[in-house]
Amino acid sequence: MAIERVAVIGAGVMGAGIAAQIANAGLEVLLLDLVPEDAENRSIVAESALAKMLKEDPAPFMSKGAARRIQAGNIEDDLARLDACDWIIEAVIERLEVKQDLYTKIEKHRKPGSLVSSNTSTLPLARLMDGQPEGLRRDFLITHFFNPPRYMRLLEIVSGPDTRDEATQELMDFADRRLGKGVVVCKDTPGFVANRIGTFWIQAAVTEAIDRGLSVEEADAVMSKYLGFPKTGVFGLMDLVGIDLMPHVDRSLAENLPSDDPYHALRRDLPVVARMIQEGFTGRKGKGGFYRINRGDGGKVKEAVDLTTGKYAPVRKPILDSLSAAKAAGRKHAARTLVTHPDKGGAYAWAVLSKTLGYAASLVPQIASDIAAIDRAMTLGYNWKLGPFQLLDQIGAVPFVERLKAEKMTVPALLETAAGKEGFYREHDGALQQLLPDGVYQNLERPPGVVLLEDVKRRTERMAGNASASLWDVGDGVVCLEVHTKLNTIDQDVFAIIAKALEIVPKNHRALVIYNEASHFSAGANLGLALFAANTALWPMIEDLVVQGQKLYRKLKYAPFPVVAAPSGLALGGGCEICLAADAIEAHAETYMGLVEVGVGVIPGWGGCTELLARLAADRRRPKGPMPPVVEAFETIGTAKVAKSAFEARELGFLRDTDGITFNRDRLLAAAKARALVLAEGYRAPDPAELSLPGPNGMASLDFAVHDLALKGLVTPHDRTVVNELIGVLIGGPEADHTTPTPEARILDLEREAFMRLVRNEATLARMEHMLTTGKPLRN
Known part of the structure; x- marks a missing residue:
C-alpha cells in the first residue's frame, strides 16, 4: 500500500x-x-x-x-x-x-x-x-x-x-x-542508537570538564572540529537543543538501562545545571544557557557560565597547546594528535573519548547489527563528521587499545578484534568494507539506486584533474565534474578542468554532470584571488577571469552534449551561475541558491543577469512584457535574495518547472545522471536567447524603487552605485528598445563592463576585504 x-x-x-x-x-x-x-x-x-x-x-x-x-x-x-x-x-x-x-x-x-x-x-x-x-x-x-x-x-x-x-x-x-x-x-533497546551513545558522550564531556577544571570555552574548543564533533562543542550543543531536555533523557535512560551499564557510573547531580534550569537559563530558547548574550550598558557581550560558581563572565578564547598541535597536524591526524597531547586539553579529550568510544564498541551488535549503522546514526543524528568507529580508525585501534590496557580500563571484544585486523574499515578490491563482530570484513552495501562519488573514486582513476577540480567517469557515458577547493570556490584551475571536460566528453561520452559531495556545492568565485588582483591593480587579470568565466559557461550551455548541475547546500554567485548555464538542474531539496554579488560590491559577471532574465521571460507562470522579468530580476539580484530551499529557488526563477528536486542527498548523483541520460537521447543544443528589454524607458520605474528604499534608509551610498550598474545591464543598455530583441551576447558585454567599473571602486574593495575577514557584508 x-x-x-x-x-x-x-x-x-x-x-x-x-x-x-x-x-x-x-x-x-x-x-x-x-x-x-x-x-x-x-x-x-x-x-x-x-x-x-x-x-x-x-x-x-x-x-x-x-x-x-x-x-x-x-x-x-x-x-x-x-x-x-x-x-x-x-x-x-x-x-x-x-x-x-x-x-x-x-x-x-x-x-x-x-x-x-x-x-x-x-x-x-x-x-x-x-x-x-x-x-x-x-x-x-x-x-x-x-x-x-x-x-x-x-x-x-x-x-x-x-x-x-x-x-x-x-x-x-x-x-x-x-x-x-x-x-x-535499530534494535529495541533504551535510547536506540544515537541518543544511547550521544547522551553518554554529553554526560562524559560535562562531568570530565567539571572534574578537570576546564572552562566551558575550553571544553567546547576540545570537543569540537578537531575531533569531528559539531562546532558548537558539547555545552553549545546543549544550549541549542535545550538544557532542560537533558534531565528527561538522562532519567529515561537510567530507568531502562541494565544495572551494570557503564552509563550509571557517569550519572551524578550537577548543581550548577539544576540551578540554571530553575532560573530559566535553559539555552537559546530561554534567557541563555552555558552561553548568553549580555545586553547591558547598551552593548552586546557574549558570556559563558563558570561551571563551579554559576556566574557569567565574558567569553575568552581558549589558549591550549593541544589545540594548536591538532590544527598543525591537519584533518586526518588532528584527533590522534589531540588525544595524545600531554596538556589538560589533550587529557580531557582522551578522558571523554576513551569512555565514549569504548562504550560504543561494547554495544555492537546489541543496539544495531553493524558498526556502519552506528556511525551513520551519529553523523546524521548528532552531526558528527565521523562516527565512533571512523574516529577510532583515525586515532588507531592498536594505540587506543594499548592505552586502555595501560590505564586498566575495560577493552570491549570488538576493539580487541579491530586491533588485530586492519581497523574497523578497509578498502578491498575497490570496495569499502566494514568489520563485523566475528572478525570478518563485509562489503558496505549501498541501498538500491544510490550512487556515491566516494565509491566511484575507490574503483577508478580520475580522467583528468588538478588541485581544484577533477573529472570522473560515473558510468553509462556520463562524466562528473567535481570541484574540490575550499567551499568549492571557482578559480582558474576549475576553469581548466571545465575546458578539459568540453574536450573529453564529446569524444566518447554522452553527458556531463556537475556535482560534489561536500557540504556546499559552491560559494562562488574565489574572492581572495579577485581581491589580490584588485589590490595590485592587475585589472587585465580580473577582466580575463570574467571573460573566461563567460566563455566557458557559454560553451557549457551550447555544448554538443547535455549538462546537468546537481547542487546541494550553498550555490551562490558563480556557483549559481554555473547551474543556470546547465541544460537542466537536479537540485537537492536543501539547496540554497542566489546571486549575491552585490554584497561584495559587484554584479554577476559570468552570465547570471543574462540567464535569470531569460528564465523569467520564458516562464509561462509569470507576467509577460519587457518590464516584469527586469523588475523581478532586479529585486532578486539587487537585494541578494537567497532561496532557502530548492522549492524557493523555483519560485525565484533559478529553477525551471522542468528541473528536478531530490530529497535524499545520497540519491542526488543517481538522479542527475538519469536526467542527463534522458536528455542525451536525440540531444540538440539550445538556440541563443534574444530578450525583449525596455532600454532607457524602463529605467525610471527602477530608479523610483531605489529612491523609495533610500528614503527608508535601506540603501547605502555604495548600494546606489552598484544597483545603478545593475539597472543598466538589466534594461539592456542605453540603446535597447523592447521592439528590437537584445541578443544575450550584448547583455554579457554589459555585465562584464559594469563588473570592471565596480571592481575598480574603493568601496567595492572595502566590501570584499570585509567579507573575507569577517564573513559578513559591509554596509558602506
Whole structure:
C-alpha cells in the first residue's frame, strides 16, 4: 500500500515539524492535538502550531505552499478521519499510559493495513505494544525523528517481533526516497542508537570538564572540529537543543538501562545545571544557557557560565597547546594528535573519548547489527563528521587499545578484534568494507539506486584533474565534474578542468554532470584571488577571469552534449551561475541558491543577469512584457535574495518547472545522471536567447524603487552605485528598445563592463576585504 496521506497526532515541536516535512514532500497531512478546556476553537492547538511554524527561522517549511497541505484538527472530533490515512504517527507526551490509551482510539478508526508508528525516543516498542491487539502489533513500528525534522536527516526505525516485514520495508523506502531520510534500523533497546551513545558522550564531556577544571570555552574548543564533533562543542550543543531536555533523557535512560551499564557510573547531580534550569537559563530558547548574550550598558557581550560558581563572565578564547598541535597536524591526524597531547586539553579529550568510544564498541551488535549503522546514526543524528568507529580508525585501534590496557580500563571484544585486523574499515578490491563482530570484513552495501562519488573514486582513476577540480567517469557515458577547493570556490584551475571536460566528453561520452559531495556545492568565485588582483591593480587579470568565466559557461550551455548541475547546500554567485548555464538542474531539496554579488560590491559577471532574465521571460507562470522579468530580476539580484530551499529557488526563477528536486542527498548523483541520460537521447543544443528589454524607458520605474528604499534608509551610498550598474545591464543598455530583441551576447558585454567599473571602486574593495575577514557584508 503506497503512502499518500499521513496523520500526525501531537502538534508539539516534534509532531508539527514531522508534519511539515511530510507536507514538504508533497503529501496531505492531518495534524491533530488535544481540545483545550473551555476553548471556542476546538482545534486551536494544532492550528496555533501550524501558524507558529510559518514564522519560524530556520523554517520548517521548504515553501509557504507546503503549509497548505496540512489540515489542523483535534483528537476528540477528527479521529474518524484516520480512515483515509496510510500512515499514522503518534508524537504525544512520553508517558506509556497516554500512548496506549491513544492506540486504543486509533485502532477503532484506522483502515486495515495502515501503518502506525510512535516518535518516542525513550520507550521500548515492547512496552508500547504490551497488551495491544494483534492487528496493531503487525502494523506498528517506532519511527524516531530528530529535531528539527526538516534538517536532521536521521530516522531511527524499530520493528517488533510481530511487525510485518512489508510494513517495515515500505516505511523505510518511503522515508528514504520521499522524505530524504538516512534510515538506521535499530534494535529495541533504551535510547536506540544515537541518543544511547550521544547522551553518554554529553554526560562524559560535562562531568570530565567539571572534574578537570576546564572552562566551558575550553571544553567546547576540545570537543569540537578537531575531533569531528559539531562546532558548537558539547555545552553549545546543549544550549541549542535545550538544557532542560537533558534531565528527561538522562532519567529515561537510567530507568531502562541494565544495572551494570557503564552509563550509571557517569550519572551524578550537577548543581550548577539544576540551578540554571530553575532560573530559566535553559539555552537559546530561554534567557541563555552555558552561553548568553549580555545586553547591558547598551552593548552586546557574549558570556559563558563558570561551571563551579554559576556566574557569567565574558567569553575568552581558549589558549591550549593541544589545540594548536591538532590544527598543525591537519584533518586526518588532528584527533590522534589531540588525544595524545600531554596538556589538560589533550587529557580531557582522551578522558571523554576513551569512555565514549569504548562504550560504543561494547554495544555492537546489541543496539544495531553493524558498526556502519552506528556511525551513520551519529553523523546524521548528532552531526558528527565521523562516527565512533571512523574516529577510532583515525586515532588507531592498536594505540587506543594499548592505552586502555595501560590505564586498566575495560577493552570491549570488538576493539580487541579491530586491533588485530586492519581497523574497523578497509578498502578491498575497490570496495569499502566494514568489520563485523566475528572478525570478518563485509562489503558496505549501498541501498538500491544510490550512487556515491566516494565509491566511484575507490574503483577508478580520475580522467583528468588538478588541485581544484577533477573529472570522473560515473558510468553509462556520463562524466562528473567535481570541484574540490575550499567551499568549492571557482578559480582558474576549475576553469581548466571545465575546458578539459568540453574536450573529453564529446569524444566518447554522452553527458556531463556537475556535482560534489561536500557540504556546499559552491560559494562562488574565489574572492581572495579577485581581491589580490584588485589590490595590485592587475585589472587585465580580473577582466580575463570574467571573460573566461563567460566563455566557458557559454560553451557549457551550447555544448554538443547535455549538462546537468546537481547542487546541494550553498550555490551562490558563480556557483549559481554555473547551474543556470546547465541544460537542466537536479537540485537537492536543501539547496540554497542566489546571486549575491552585490554584497561584495559587484554584479554577476559570468552570465547570471543574462540567464535569470531569460528564465523569467520564458516562464509561462509569470507576467509577460519587457518590464516584469527586469523588475523581478532586479529585486532578486539587487537585494541578494537567497532561496532557502530548492522549492524557493523555483519560485525565484533559478529553477525551471522542468528541473528536478531530490530529497535524499545520497540519491542526488543517481538522479542527475538519469536526467542527463534522458536528455542525451536525440540531444540538440539550445538556440541563443534574444530578450525583449525596455532600454532607457524602463529605467525610471527602477530608479523610483531605489529612491523609495533610500528614503527608508535601506540603501547605502555604495548600494546606489552598484544597483545603478545593475539597472543598466538589466534594461539592456542605453540603446535597447523592447521592439528590437537584445541578443544575450550584448547583455554579457554589459555585465562584464559594469563588473570592471565596480571592481575598480574603493568601496567595492572595502566590501570584499570585509567579507573575507569577517564573513559578513559591509554596509558602506
